[in-house]
Amino acid sequence: MALLDDLTDQAIASELFTSPRIEVDLARFLAEQSPALRALAARAANGAFDRVYFVGGGGSLANMVSGQWLMDRFGGPSAQAFPSYELTWRDPAALGSRSLVFLASYSGATEDTLAALRYANGRSAHTVALVRRRPSPMATEAAEVIDYDSTALYDLPLAAVTVFALELAMRIGSPRAAEAAAALHDLERLPAILGEVYREGREPALAQAREFLSANLLYCVGAGPLAGLAYKFALTVFMENIRVHGSFIESSELRHGPVEAFERQRPDMVFLVGTDESRGMTERAIAVSRAAGARTLVLDAATYPAVHPLLTPFVLMIPLQWFTVYSALLRGITDLDERVFMGHRVLAIGSDATWP
Amino acid sequence: MTTVLDPVSALKPLPVEHRAGLDVALGQRPEIEAFAADVVSRGLRNVFLLGSGGGLLTHEGVQYLLERRATTFPVFALSANEFIYRHPARLGQGSLAVLASNTGTTPEVVAAARFAKEHGAVVASVTRKPESPLAEASDIAWTYLDDKGVGDPKSFQLAILGLAMLRASGDMAPDEYSAHIRTLEALPEALLVACRETESLNARIAAALKDEPVIYVIGAGPNHGTAYGLAMCYLQEMQWKHAASFDAAEFLHGAMEVVTAETAVIQYLGEEATRPIDERAQAFLRKYTQKAFYVDAHDLTLPGVETAMRPFASHFALDAVMGRLAQHFEAATGHDLQNRRYMFQVEY
Numbered sequence: 001m002a003l004l005d006d007l008t009d010q011a012i013a014s015e016l017f018t019s020p021r022i023e024v025d026l027a028r029f030l031a032e033q034s035p036a037l038r039a040l041a042a043r044a045a046n047g048a049f050d051r052v053y054f055v056g057g058g059g060s061l062a063n064m065v066s067g068q069w070l071m072d073r074f075g076g077p078s079a080q081a082f083p084s085y086e087l088t089w090r091d092p093a094a095l096g097s098r099s100l101v102f103l104a105s106y107s108g109a110t111e112d113t114l115a116a117l118r119y120a121n122g123r124s125a126h127t128v129a130l131v132r133r134r135p136s137p138m139a140t141e142a143a144e145v146i147d148y149d150s151t152a153l154y155d156l157p158l159a160a161v162t163v164f165a166l167e168l169a170m171r172i173g174s175p176r177a178a179e180a181a182a183a184l185h186d187l188e189r190l191p192a193i194l195g196e197v198y199r200e201g202r203e204p205a206l207a208q209a210r211e212f213l214s215a216n217l218l219y220c221v222g223a224g225p226l227a228g229l230a231y232k233f234a235l236t237v238f239m240e241n242i243r244v245h246g247s248f249i250e251s252s253e254l255r256h257g258p259v260e261a262f263e264r265q266r267p268d269m270v271f272l273v274g275t276d277e278s279r280g281m282t283e284r285a286i287a288v289s290r291a292a293g294a295r296t297l298v299l300d301a302a303t304y305p306a307v308h309p310l311l312t313p314f315v316l317m318i319p320l321q322w323f324t325v326y327s328a329l330l331r332g333i334t335d336l337d338e339r340v341f342m343g344h345r346v347l348a349i350g351s352d353a354t355w356p
Numbered sequence: 357m358t359t360v361l362d363p364v365s366a367l368k369p370l371p372v373e374h375r376a377g378l379d380v381a382l383g384q385r386p387e388i389e390a391f392a393a394d395v396v397s398r399g400l401r402n403v404f405l406l407g408s409g410g411g412l413l414t415h416e417g418v419q420y421l422l423e424r425r426a427t428t429f430p431v432f433a434l435s436a437n438e439f440i441y442r443h444p445a446r447l448g449q450g451s452l453a454v455l456a457s458n459t460g461t462t463p464e465v466v467a468a469a470r471f472a473k474e475h476g477a478v479v480a481s482v483t484r485k486p487e488s489p490l491a492e493a494s495d496i497a498w499t500y501l502d503d504k505g506v507g508d509p510k511s512f513q514l515a516i517l518g519l520a521m522l523r524a525s526g527d528m529a530p531d532e533y534s535a536h537i538r539t540l541e542a543l544p545e546a547l548l549v550a551c552r553e554t555e556s557l558n559a560r561i562a563a564a565l566k567d568e569p570v571i572y573v574i575g576a577g578p579n580h581g582t583a584y585g586l587a588m589c590y591l592q593e594m595q596w597k598h599a600a601s602f603d604a605a606e607f608l609h610g611a612m613e614v615v616t617a618e619t620a621v622i623q624y625l626g627e628e629a630t631r632p633i634d635e636r637a638q639a640f641l642r643k644y645t646q647k648a649f650y651v652d653a654h655d656l657t658l659p660g661v662e663t664a665m666r667p668f669a670s671h672f673a674l675d676a677v678m679g680r681l682a683q684h685f686e687a688a689t690g691h692d693l694q695n696r697r698y699m700f701q702v703e704y
Contacts, residue, residue, distance in 0.1 A: 051430070058609025075445030078402065078430035080423070085605040089630040090420065090577065093527065094427045112605065174445060217570055217598055224441050235602070236610030243614055245570045247600030252437035252464060256409025257593035264596050265569060277441040339613060 007334050008202075011325045016241060016336040018152040019318045023195030025150040026314075029159055030187065033146050037163040040100070040128065040144070044076055044164075045171035049100040049126065053092075054081040054161065055116050056104035058240075060130075062232030063154050064104055066313065067161030069225060074169035074176050084112035088119045099125040102161060106153040108136025117141055130157040154232060155314055162187065162310070179310075186308040193305045197318045205322030208297055212323075213330050215268035215295075216244050219258070221285055222271070223251035224278030226301075229313040233270065233320050241336060242327045251282040254289070262292040270323075272316050273300040276309035297323070363690035367559075368683050370506065370551055375544035377503025381512035382541060384498050388513065391496055392520030395478055400521070401450030404477070405433040405514075406468050410589045411456040412436075414482075414510045416581025417671045418518035420628070428525045436468035443475075451477035454517065456510050460488025460497075469493040480517070482510040507547045507676050512540060515672075535662065539669050542660030546669065547676040550656045554677045561622060561649045562684035568620040568647075569598060572611070574637060575623065576604035577630030578671040582678050586622065590682035594693040604637040612640060621648040624678065627670040651677055 012020045044052070052071060054064035064081050071079035077100070082090065084103070095101070101120040105113040108131035117138050120127050129142035132149065139145045148156040162183075169180035212218070218238045222230030231248040238246035249258050251271075261267070269289055273282050279302075290296055299319050301312035328336055403422065405415035415433050422431040434442065436455070447453075453472035457465045460483035470493050473479045481494040484501060491497035500509035519536050522528035528536075565571055571591055575583035583601040591599035602611050604623070615621075621641055625634040641648040653670035656677075661669045686693045 058606060061606065061609070069442065072432065072442050072444045072446070078432075078446065080430070080432075083603055083605040083609075085633045085636070086576070086603065086630065089632055090424050091629060092423055093425050094430070176445065223438065227438075234600075235606060240610040240613040245598070245600070245614055246611070247598075250435055250438065252435055253409060253412075253588070256412075257588035260594070261592040261596045261598050265598060267598070278437070281437055281441075 004329065007329050008325070010334070011329065011336050014336040015151045017321055017325055018150070018155065019194070019198045019201070019321045021150065022152055022155055022198065022318070023191045025148070025152050026155060026159060026194060027191035029148050029150065029156050030163070030191070033148070033160065034163055036144070036146060037160055038167050041164050041167035041171055044100060044168050049077050049098055051094055051099045052077050052079040053087060053095065053099060053101045053120070054079065055084050055087050055101060055113065056157075057084045057110060057112050059154055059232050059236040060104035060106060060110070060113065060157065062228040062236070063158035064102060064161065065228040065231065066158055066225065067102060067165060069228070070162060070165035070310070071168070074165055074174045074180055076165075076168045076172055084110070084116040087116045088112070095120065095123050095125055097124040099123070101125045101127045102130060103127060103138065103142070104130040104157040105138055106132050108132060108138040114138055130160055154317060158313060159187070183308040183310045186311055190307060190311060190314055193307060194314060194318060197304055197315055201319050201322040205319060206326050208323050209326030209330055212268055212295070212297060212327065217268060218242070218244055218246050219249055219267055219269045220246065220272070221249045221251055221254060221269060221282065222274070223282055224274050224276045225310050226272040226274045226278070226313055226316065229316060229320070230272050233324070237320070237324050240339065241324055241333070242331065243333065251278060251285045254285045259288055259292055262289070262294060267294045269294045270297045270320075271299065273298060273302070274309060274312050275301050276312070362692070364686050364692050365690065367687040370548065370680070371504055373504070374506045374548045377500045377505050377509035378507050378512055378544045380500045380503075381498070381509040381516070384513060385516050385537070388498065388516045389520040391480065392517055393524045395452055396521055396524035399450050400429045400452060400525070402429050402446050402452070403431045403521070404439060404444070404447065404451060404453045404472065405431060406436050406439050406453060406465065406472075407456040408436045408462050408465055410458065410585060411462065411465060413581040413584045413589075414456040414508060415454070415514060416578045417511055418514040420578040420671070421515070421518045422522070424629070425522050425527050426525065427527055436462070436464040439468050440464070440471050447472065448476040453477045453479045454514065455479065455481040455490060455494065456514065457481070457483050457490050458510070459483070460485055460490035462490070466490050466493050482513045506551055506679075507544065507672060511672065511675065515540060535665055536668055539661055539665040543669060543672050546658045546660050547673060549659055550673045550677050551680045553656055554651065554680065557649070557651065558677065558681045558684040561681060562688035564647070564649070565620050565622070566685065566688040570620065571597060571599045572619065572621045573599060573601045573624075574604045574607050574621065575626070575674070576633035576637075577626060577628045579624045579626045579628070579674055580604075582624045582671065582674045585675070586678050586681065590685065590693070594682060594695070595685050595689060595691055596695070604633045607637050608640060615641070615644050617644070617646045619645045619647060621645060623648060623650050624674045625650060625652040625654070626674060627653045627667045629667065
């Protein structure tokens with residue numbers, strides 16, 4: 001075990017594994033950036049914007065999707081999430097000077113998100129860059145910058161759009177304002193809870209990774225507030241970091257096709273179970289998958305310290321990261337920050353862009 | 357619970373009655389236009405496009421159209437269950453919910469129609485039979501009876517609805533509207549030609565990939581729906597093969613890391629404004645895998661479609677060609693597309 005322990009220590013210091021530092025990083029982020037996000041919500045509540053767009057790519061789209069989810073639920077200006085290049089090339093006629101556009105990019109220089117920022121600026125939208133740090137091309141060119149000085153590229157932009165949407169709900173008198181207030185209250189407790197979940201997560205994750213070591217294809221299934229996180233792990237973590245085949249399935253879509261494929265090759269599936277309204281459907285998806293012979297890893301928010309149902313993505317991110325770390329290490333992928341293609345500029349266009 | 361039908365040994369012929377369902381949809385245009393004008397005149401605030409599985413992806417064309425063009429009302433596409441769980445705050449008076457389901461019996465789609473109506477929305481649906489639960493739960497339903505042709509009548513009905521709403525709201529000029537309608541009227545024949553023109557390509561794809569353990573399917577813009585449909589409805593559901601679909605823009609944000617020279621990919625390239633995304637992903641695939649196949653709308657003649665309208669037509673064409681590929685897979689694997697273990701077999 002000495003080698004695995006050494007590699008785990010190395011992983012804990014890696015850029016990929018953000019959970020070891022999330023307790024400190026989230027607390028600091030909320031303290032530093034909540035005032036700016038509240039001010040933005042106040043402007044939105046006062047009618048400054050008629051549309052809100054949430055834009056990013058891969059892991060930085062997965063948290064932006066949650067921004068739309070929250071605004072759909074609580075109200076305010078109509079909101080839509082787009083992959084960066086889809087925004088640029090779809091060219092929505094409604095995007096203009098009364099649009100608020102959040103754009104997330106860890107490096108602040110992701111080619112497609114930088115292009116989307118420039119496109120939105122060209123349409124006179126109010127652009128907000130969610131980036132790791134200044135200076136970066138996006139931080140320089142956006143109207144406003146929320147920088148988080150952390151590797152937590154999923155959690156902290158997610159926290160940003162969560163604070164924005166919940167504050168907006170309170171200010172516009174959403175029919176669900178009480179729910180928004182409860183979630184905001186829990187957000188303050190969240191850093192300490194995440195620290196606890198991280199410290200408890202190591203041992204079960206090693207056992208889970210061993211059980212799924214033979215997996216060559218991992219479906220990641222979730223719904224409601226957890227759909228974005230499931231998408232993130234299928235697309236940008238299982239495929240990118242464990243380098244196995246991956247696919248996201250929204251829980252209620254499982255029975256509309258995917259389950260039929262289980263006859264010929266037993267699938268390996270990771271289920272994210274929330275404590276919100278989608279819980280029942282995900283439980284049904286687990287049952288039918290097990291009946292079809294699937295090997296299932298169930299990460300159930302109800303088995304972790306209680307948080308508001310809208311905040312479960314923050315919690316389940318941690319056991320998923322632990323599982324990923326051990327799954328990669330056990331497969332011989334010891335440098336968790338190395339990629340085959342990403343970051344190597346295999347197609348990057350422009351001297352200031354870093355992707356892919 | 358499994359019912360495995362006899363192996364299919366030959367490619368099914370293209371249908372003789374290839375346009376009956378599409379003609380039904382085109383014939384409903386006056387009724388759909390009147391509905392659109394009425395719903396817009398009464399103060400349309402937002403549009404929810406709802407369905408599950410194949411019904412959900414049917415909306416991708418009209419979703420793309422409205423996201424690009426509509427300025428007076430936003431559009432949201434959600435799976436039926438997600439719509440109910442999320443219970444959007446903007447749902448209410450002035451909302452239009454549009455539901456798509458071939459059978460009209462999918463429980464969550466019927467539930468979403470009822471949910472939308474209970475919360476004040478006008479409910480319209482596109483479905484096969486007028487006596488289905490979905491049609492009965494809707495304020496208005498456009499049906500097309502039993503269609504076995506080329507192309508999906510639902511996507512025509514939805515396109516007419518979207519175009520008519522854009523015209524009624526002032527986001528599309530009458531002459532531009534007419535050009536889109538002329539395109540729809542030309543498409544029934546153009547889709548059949550597109551299927552004929554791609555018979556060889558589709559046969560090669562099916563022969564090459566019939567034994568692949570996992571197939572990736574990618575597309576951008578509305579053709580992400582084409583990719584989703586092939587992966588989920590045809591390869592997973594009807595061929596029992598593992599498959600995954602990605603928006604081409606997203607494929608380069610992580611999924612690309614699993615690509616080797618042996619990774620099986622089918623890419624649909626359209627002629628919409630989103631084509632640069634397709635070409636970006638294609639540039640990567642050409643370099644790093646030997647097992648990618650490209651179905652490109654540029655290669656289709658689309659007779660009767662004006663050059664300027666090809667970007668509007670290409671999604672319909674790629675969808676039709678994709679549907680035909682499923683029949684080529686059926687012939688290559690011998691696995692009847694009608695085989696189901698769960699859907700329509702068990703309750704869950």
